[in-house]
């Protein structure tokens with residue numbers, strides 16, 4: 675399984691959701707790789723607790739694509755274990771920003787897919803966090819993945835924007851990646867007592883969009899989770915939000 679978490683809008687919960695669902699998978703005993711393609715590196719920071727990129731990182735991986743050499747390092751060389759069992763990371767690096775123009779100019783968009791197909795033998799699940807833009811990395815991830823999750827933030831919901839994201843994924847599927855399935859919309863920071871978000875989510879369901887269950891609550895605990903570099907299922911497994919992540923993961927895993 676190769677999942678991408680995608681929404682070009684910033685701050686909707688992509689990194690939080692990627693890290694927590696990957697952690698739920700690792701806790702369930704699956705061998706998991708998290709690939710952080712966002713130069714901001716929030717998912718990497720969340721998992722490692724360090725704002726300095728580890729030596730094994732995605733910039734090294736993409737750099738190698740640009741520098742043909744006789745001796746090519748295997749993709750595993752750009753991946754490191756985290757302090758959590760079963761959870762490995764290809765970390766972000768700030769250099770990813772500069773590399774992007776060169777990678778685009780040299781048509782490297784399909785390379786990530788080849789690598790993930792190779793890595794699939796070593797991992798049960800691969801999770802990809804993407805930047806808040808529809809750029810080279812996001813497109814590479816949508817071409818490389820076979821499942822796509824779209825986080826949706828009730829606060830600033832725009833139906834038009836969401837339809838645009840579904841169209842983008844459908845276009846990539848049609849043009850480049852017939853395997854890509856929109857697994858569903860992850861409702862984040864849901865407030866069940868506020869009438870507007872409840873109505874918005876209902877409208878999405880009524881229109882036949884795949885809204886995943888359960889929605890994720892808004893919780894200040896997530897800040898502690900980020901600060902302590904402990905995904906919710908490890909920080910406080912009994913917490914409502916931790917249980918929602920576990921349940922959401924279990925619902926996905928059934929497919």
Ligand SMILES: Nc1ncnc2c1ncn2[C@@H]1O[C@H](COP(=O)(O)OP(=O)(O)OP(=O)(O)O)[C@@H](O)[C@H]1O
Pocket residue numbers: 683684685686687688689690691712714716804805806862863890891892893894896897900
């Ligand atoms: N369920 C939640 N409850 C409370 N706060 C949340 C929740 N999910 C995310 N947040 C907060 O919202 C902010 C944005 O989350 P996150 O970084 O995961 O979004 P993102 O889509 O990855 O952002 P970017 O587009 O910048 O990469 C963070 O400060 C995070 O702590």
Ligand SMILES: [Mg+2]
Pocket residue numbers: 688689690712716717803804
């Ligand atoms: Mg992010």
